[in-house]
Amino acid sequence: MSLQVTLKILRSRPHQEQRYDTFDVTVPDAANVLDAIEQAWAHHDRDLMFRHACHHASCGTCAVRINGREKLPCIAPVKDYDGGEIKIEPLRNFPIVGDLVVDVAPFFQNQEASDFIITRPTENELDGKAIAHTQGLDPESAPTVPFNRFENCVECGICLSACPTMSADYKFFGPAGLAAIKRQLDKTTDANEREKLLHLADDEHGVWRCHSAWECTEACPQSVFPAESIMALRKEINAQRFKKFFRL
Amino acid sequence: MSNPPHVIIIGAGSTGSATAHDLALRGLSVTVVERGEIASGTTGRNHCLLHSGGRYCVNDKEGAIECIEENLILRRIMPHALEMNDGLFVALDDEDYAFQEDFLAGCEECHIPAREIPVKQALEIEPFLNPKIKAAVQVPDGVFEPWRFCTSFLATAKKNGATIRNFTEVSDLVFQGSAVAGIQVFDHRTGKTETIGADMVVNATGSWAGIIAEMAHVNVPVAPTAGVMVTIGTRLNNMVINRMHKPHDGDIVVPVRNTSIIGTTSWRVTSPDAIEIPQDQIDKMMHAGELLIPSIKAGRQRGVMAVARPLIASANVDARDFSRTFEAFNHRKQGGAAGIITISGGKTTTARGMAEKVSDVVCAELGISVECKTKTTPLVSYRDFYN
Helix, strand or coil: CEEEEEEEEEECCCCCCCEEEEEEEEEECCCEHHHHHHHHHHHCCCCCCCCCCCCCCCCCCCCEEECCEEECHHHCEHHHHCCCEEEEECCCCCCEEECCEECCHHHHHHHHHCCCCCEECCCCEECCEECCCCCCCCCCCCCCCCCCEECCCCCCCHHHHHCHHHHHCCCCCCHHHHHHHHHHHHHCCCHHHHHHHHHHHCCCCCHHHCCCCCHHHHHCCCCCCHHHHHHHHHHHHHHHHHHHHCCC | CCCCCEEEEECCCHHHHHHHHHHHHCCCEEEEECCCCCCCCCCCCCCCEECCCHHHCCCCHHHHHHHHHHHHHHHHHCHHHEECCCEEEEECCHHHHHHHHHHHHHHHHCCCCCEEECHHHHHHHCCCCCCCCCEEEEECCEEECHHHHHHHHHHHHHHCCCEEECCEEEEEEEEECCEEEEEEEEECCCCEEEEEECCEEEECCHHHHHHHHHHCCCCCCEEEEEEEEEEECCCCCCCEEEECCCCCCCCEEEEECCEEEEECCCEECCCCCCCCCCHHHHHHHHHHHHHHCHHHHHCCEEEEEEEEEEEECCCCCCHHHCCCCEEEEEHHHHCCCCCEEEEEECCHHHHHHHHHHHHHHHHHHHCCCCCCCCCCCCCCCHHHHHC
16 A cells, blocks of 8 residues: 655755755655655655654654645655645745755754753653652652653744744744743742743843744644743743832 | 874764764764764664663673663763653563563673562553553663754764764765775765765764675675654653563553654665555554553554664574674774774664774774773763754
8 A cells, every 4th residue: 555645845055046846756655744755865866955863753853844834744644635746845934954954053052042951850640640650659669760751842943934923033032942941940940040041031032022923832743832931931021020120 | 194083984873973972082083974864864763762671681681781781871971861761571461471580580680670560559650551461570771862862972072073064975985095095975065076084984874884885895794674663642651661571573662752652573674765664564563562551552643663773684593683782893804995994783772882892993993092981971962063
């Protein structure tokens, strides 16, 4: 069982004019769009540039626009596109390196600004079910450390591509970066650390620049809800200002 | 020879990345070339299992010992890039239960910390686990994220002076007499071909090692062995859940972030590029996964991936039974070209150890004596790669 699909991929290099190339590929029923891109590379054009690594929505490298929508092609089933032509373009609001590859360096520098750590320290729930954890268990046989977990954000850049503010203000800190600040804020009770984080978000290119289009939350493949984080940060900053004003 | 000597590493998977870090830390001049994105080959499409060695402690003790040693080192040098929730080996039937004795003995022999957990407690910690399990043993398995794993090593290498060039593909090797003296590359960004000289070339291309070896007119016994993994759209376990028996298809469920990955199958392939994903292998994975965690049946399949592992082939041995250990091939000593070393086999968990071994061989060939320091050097943030 296999699917025939036509990929229309935006090609570009700094030294070339942009163009769309069309590739007819055959993929298994279970294939995702990333597999189809890889087939186009393997069998038709070894100069096709695209980013990919984990193929299971964990690394965040493969993000592109599929038929105009930001997606992780590694979890976008080919069969959802119903045999039609699939248009694949690089993310917006990033400099293009070549074909589907964008320069993520400025993005990662913003992510680093809040010292966003990609693991969160404790977990007490599993798909809605409470975990017994170590409490009440024989300490000899219980796990030695609390459960930890990678953060939901895979730093794919999809929210930046979908964000209308980002295209108006290239200095905008971006939904992922602001969501990272919020996550770090949630992880610390240290007053100085919290003040530093809020200060980072409280900027004309920070939370106040957001137009509340909510496109980031809509496009996010990982349920990070960046727009909600931005609103929550505004609230915290206002609360802090209020406290300072009235010396509470 | 340049001073410091210049080493080119081909491939930015886990082995190439860790080797770049090791050699840069030893003070050598290092250039990494990678034809695509970091970890876009075998390392990327990984089960993400930071092995305790439990999986191999009965049938492949050498591989198991390497795993536990490296596992404990990685916990120290990249703690923020790991989920460290341990693993459970569970017995589903009488045969598994009978295997427990061998399993515990294997763990002890390989120095893998292991302890039995009462079934009731195992089910409290893992509420989605098959309630009919007969026994559970806890071991220090963990979970990594393959792209960040490699990028952490590369970021640290870069900080120590290494040059990392992705989307730069080797098109040929450059010879001086019969010795390899550099590489010819095609840079996909610029469309230009150039040559880069080297005092030593390390072939860290894993499943693709045979292609580079051919350019050097040498042989490496790498057997690309494909495997399929299926990702479920919900996380159904905290700890890695393994079936307590000799490794089989679909006997492990690795939780990563908000997903669970079921793996894995094993079959020989001729070309490691763009491997097809057979539906029967997917069905097999799902069925085997359901035996461990029945809720997998109702779970949404989120992703499916297939890739070739670069196992070292042995004659008359089934692909599943190839050792998971690694080997560095000094081609000069085998009567082939000087100036090139191939490192292959192994697994991501043992990448640092593989890097140490191949770096020792590189340094010996170059006539320099510097100690490996990667066991105790913490890695910088993967994001520093972009600084």
